[in-house]
Amino acid sequence: MSTIKTYFLPTLFAILLHALALSFLSDFWGPSKSINAETFEPKVVSAKLITIERSRTQKKPKPEQAKVMINERKATMSSSSPEKKRTNLPLEEVKLSEVIENSSEILPEQDLKASEKKEELGESFRNDLSRILEEELIDLKAQGDDELARTYRERIYELVRLNWSRPPSARIGMSARLQVELIPTGEIVSVFVSESSGNESFDRSAEQAVRKVRRFDVPADNGLFESHFRRFYLLFRPDDLLR
Amino acid sequence: MTEQMSIMELVANASPLVQLVMAALALASIVSWIMITQRWFFFNKSVRQADAFEDHFWSGIDLRELYEELNSIEDLTSSEGLFVAGFQEYMRLEGRAGLDPEAVMQGVQRVMRVSLSRERSRLETHLSFLATVGSTSPYVGLFGTVWGIMNSFRSLANMSQATLASVAPGISEALIATAMGLFAAIPAVIAYNRYSAKMDLLSDRYEDFSEEVIAILHRAAHSRDLKE
Numbered sequence: 155m156s157t158i159k160t161y162f163l164p165t166l167f168a169i170l171l172h173a174l175a176l177s178f179l180s181d182f183w184g185p186s187k188s189i190n191a192e193t194f195e196p197k198v199v200s201a202k203l204i205t206i207e208r209s210r211t212q213k214k215p216k217p218e219q220a221k222v223m224i225n226e227r228k229a230t231m232s233s234s235s236p237e238k239k240r241t242n243l244p245l246e247e248v249k250l251s252e253v254i255e256n257s258s259e260i261l262p263e264q265d266l267k268a269s270e271k272k273e274e275l276g277e278s279f280r281n282d283l284s285r286i287l288e289e290e291l292i293d294l295k296a297q298g299d300d301e302l303a304r305t306y307r308e309r310i311y312e313l314v315r316l317n318w319s320r321p322p323s324a325r326i327g328m329s330a331r332l333q334v335e336l337i338p339t340g341e342i343v344s345v346f347v348s349e350s351s352g353n354e355s356f357d358r359s360a361e362q363a364v365r366k367v368r369r370f371d372v373p374a375d376n377g378l379f380e381s382h383f384r385r386f387y388l389l390f391r392p393d394d395l396l397r
Numbered sequence: 398m399t400e401q402m403s404i405m406e407l408v409a410n411a412s413p414l415v416q417l418v419m420a421a422l423a424l425a426s427i428v429s430w431i432m433i434t435q436r437w438f439f440f441n442k443s444v445r446q447a448d449a450f451e452d453h454f455w456s457g458i459d460l461r462e463l464y465e466e467l468n469s470i471e472d473l474t475s476s477e478g479l480f481v482a483g484f485q486e487y488m489r490l491e492g493r494a495g496l497d498p499e500a501v502m503q504g505v506q507r508v509m510r511v512s513l514s515r516e517r518s519r520l521e522t523h524l525s526f527l528a529t530v531g532s533t534s535p536y537v538g539l540f541g542t543v544w545g546i547m548n549s550f551r552s553l554a555n556m557s558q559a560t561l562a563s564v565a566p567g568i569s570e571a572l573i574a575t576a577m578g579l580f581a582a583i584p585a586v587i588a589y590n591r592y593s594a595k596m597d598l599l600s601d602r603y604e605d606f607s608e609e610v611i612a613i614l615h616r617a618a619h620s621r622d623l624k625e
Contacts, residue, residue, distance in 0.1 A: 164432070180405060
């Protein structure tokens with residue numbers, strides 16, 4: 155009888171210990187609090203045909219014609235399918251600035267050079283551009299075309315931004331320039347890094363982002379395509395890291 | 398999120414064999430913890446008892462008195478038991494006429510040896526169980542894991558598109574078996590080592606004590622012989 159009594163307390167202790175371990179485990183490993191799935195609805199820029207007004211008074215060209223800066227906060231999707239399980243990482247907000255420029259027709263050689271010098275020279279570059287553009291964009295027809303091209307361009311940015319998953323090694327100040335060549339159906343012929351950020355994975359992520367799109371929406375108008383989308387540059391820059 | 402799975406779900410979804418292994422390991426863990434705590438109390442009590450009795454024994458008390466005092470108590474253990482067994486035998490043989498002191502001492506020694514080995518086996522109880530749990534439960538857990546992973550890969554073979562999400566839960570649930578095996582084994586091994594060291598210490602102590610009692614009784618037997 156006394157032997158049974160000596161086992162009573164140990165049994166109680168052992169069972170209590172295991173219950174504690176189990177409850178700790180299920181608490182610790184149990185259904186973790188659901189990550190509030192903030193999905194950022196991609197803002198799709200709808201391309202609409204702009205009716206061309208034949209007014210000859212407007213002569214002011216837009217500097218954005220050749221260089222467009224978009225500073226929009228955008229969440230990079232860690233994976234392309236949003237219904238996939240999310241990782242515990244908080245959604246990173248990434249401001250992606252892209253510079254798209256047209257090199258085939260409107261921009262001569264010196265523009266390419268100027269654009270390679272980044273922000274510091276941006277202002278002078280812009281002035282330079284404006285001057286050139288002023289000479290070229292007298293016609294409002296061209297301005298209308300430009301308006302249309304911009305809409306398409308916005309959509310290209312959007313697509314690329316959605317597909318861009320920034321690597322963890324990305325740092326402020328990095329920028330990679332990619333040259334993209336399309337065929338009139340919008341499919342990508344070639345993508346290559348024309349100006350490396352110095353970080354290989356960053357370059358690769360940028361290239362991946364473009365390749366993932368596979369097919370861009372391009373204007374059906376051949377002239378517009380040839381002048382704006384046959385070949386263009388994309389500048390990838392993680393602007394708001396380590397805020 | 399539905400994708401997040403609790404440990405309970407994982408265990409519930411495991412294959413029957415893996416579940417069996419897990420149940421066995423859980424049982425082994427519980428029982429080994431029962432043993433561990435029981436032994437803990439037991440060893441503490443034994444050391445305390447031995448300390449107290451040896452203090453009492455060497456306080457210069459008359460051994461006959463001590464024997465009378467203890468004899469009424471049944472189920473004596475540790476040094477007390479040793480002393481009572483030896484002294485009882487001495488008393489019995491001493492009363493017999495014509496028995497020479499050597500014969501008396503031989504009898505006493507034999508009885509004390511028996512009582513000592515009984516004490517030792519009392520100290521040893523459950524230690525072999527702890528040793529078994531400590532050495533085998535990692536293997537049992539590993540077996541469960543291997544089986545679980547085997548199954549999860551086999552089911553992967555039937556899938557057209559193999560994704561990580563289709564294998565990962567199976568592997569995760571299989572690995573629980575290994576974790577449980579280690580969970581059971583680690584305390585058991587630690588406890589086994591600690592308690593076997595304690596057991597050696599205590600059994601040495603009992604041995605020394607019984608030798609001391611024999612020496613005292615030997616002296617008493619021979620002095621009585623001289624008196625006569």
